[in-house]
Amino acid sequence: LRPGIIGWALLDICFAVKQYSEYGHVTNSMWLAILPQLLYAVDALWFESAVITTMDITTDGFGWMLGFGDLCWVPSIYSLQARFLSSCPVQHSALFTALVATLAVVSFLTFRLSNSEKNAFRADPNHPSVRHLEYIETEAGSKLLVSGWWGMARHINYTGDWFFGLAQCLATGFETPMTYFFAAYFLVLLLHRNNRDEHKCRQKYKKDWDRYCERVPYQFIPFIY
Ligand code: NDP
Numbered sequence: 635l636r637p638g639i640i641g642w643a644l645l646d647i648c649f650a651v652k653q654y655s656e657y658g659h660v661t662n663s664m665w666l667a668i669l670p671q672l673l674y675a676v677d678a679l680w681f682e683s684a685v686i687t688t689m690d691i692t693t694d695g696f697g698w699m700l701g702f703g704d705l706c707w708v709p710s711i712y713s714l715q716a717r718f719l720s721s722c723p724v725q726h727s728a729l730f731t732a733l734v735a736t737l738a739v740v741s742f743l744t745f746r747l748s749n750s751e752k753n754a755f756r757a758d759p760n761h762p763s764v765r766h767l768e769y770i771e772t773e774a775g776s777k778l779l780v781s782g783w784w785g786m787a788r789h790i791n792y793t794g795d796w797f798f799g800l801a802q803c804l805a806t807g808f809e810t811p812m813t814y815f816f817a818a819y820f821l822v823l824l825l826h827r828n829n830r831d832e833h834k835c836r837q838k839y840k841k842d843w844d845r846y847c848e849r850v851p852y853q854f855i856p857f858i859y
Contacts, residue, residue: 635679635685635704636679636682637704638703638705638706638707638708639675639678639679639708640675640679641705642671642675642708642712642713643671643675645709645710645716645717646667646668646671646672646716647668649664649713649717649719649720650664650668650720652720652721653719656721657723661719661724661726662725663723663724663725663805663807664716664719664720664723666726666731666734666735666738666801666802666805667716667802667805667806668715668716670738670798670801670805671712671713671715671716671802673742674742677746681749681750681753684749684753687756689827689830693830693834711815711816711819712816714813714815714816715802715803715816718806718809718810718812718813719805719806722809722810724806724809726807735801737797737800737801738798738801740797741793741796741798741800741801742794743794744790744793744794745791745795745798746794748783748791748794751763751767751779751782751783751784752783752784752791755767755769755777755779756776759777767779767781767782767784768781768785769781770846770849772839773840773842774838774839776839778842778846780846780849780850784850785849785850786852786856787852787853787855787856788832788846788850788853788854789824789831789853789854790854790856792824792827792854793854795824796820799816799820800817802816803816828853828854
């Protein structure tokens with residue numbers, strides 16, 4: 635995780651420096667693209683211990699996906715927006731900047747608060763920040779949250795994560811589809827990941843998972859899907 639995430643952040647900073655050295659200023663589009671990405675990198679390192687409970691570690695194990703993905707794919711593909719802006723500077727209106735920044739803030743909060751809520755609940759269900767939340771007991775022994783963030787949709791954390799990525803793509807404007815590659819790729823990754831996780835949970839929790847799905851029928855977006 636560390637080399638890939640830090641490499642991504644360093645590449646982003648290099649592209650901003652390149653833009654500054656060639657054009658004499660850093661555009662608002664560049665800030666709009668890289669500040670959220672730097673925040674995501676700091677978040678990943680700050681909450682590093684949470685990676686131990688992710689599917690990559692608990693189910694997938696270390697192989698091609700993590701080796702190539704984290705070391706090569708993440709820094710080179712996730713920094714595409716900054717790379718594009720370093721040689722094609724785009725300046726946005728204040729309104730467009732505010733709209734994209736709002737999307738970034740709301741989606742980041744959804745991603746972070748939902749993940750933190752589940753981590754806090756799993757670490758200590760009686761902690762004051764989570765003890766008011768409703769949950770169902772399962773025969774497998776684990777408790778499944780059915781209120782708070784996890785009562786809205788079964789993978790509300792993926793929703794926040796995807797819209798946060800989309801905001802970074804929107805930061806490049808509408809000059810080329812290339813800078814939207816990340817949003818398309820990440821959608822496929824999260825949908826595939828969601829299917830794998832549903833399959834795993836269905837096998838683990840059996841009829842308790844059906845009860846859970848009845849209580850929380852939406853997968854990503856409350857009242858829509
Ligand atoms: P989650 O953090 O969503 O974990 C899913 C697991 O949580 C389930 O298998 C189940 O595990 C448990 N769980 C599910 N529902 C509940 C509930 N209601 N209450 C309590 N526990 C529940 O999945 P990931 O590990 O896939 O993702 C972690 C984060 O990493 C996400 O925010 C994702 O967006 C992000 N991510 C980012 C990537 C990137 O490239 N930027 C790539 C991949 C992920 P159990 O068996 O313990 O019950």
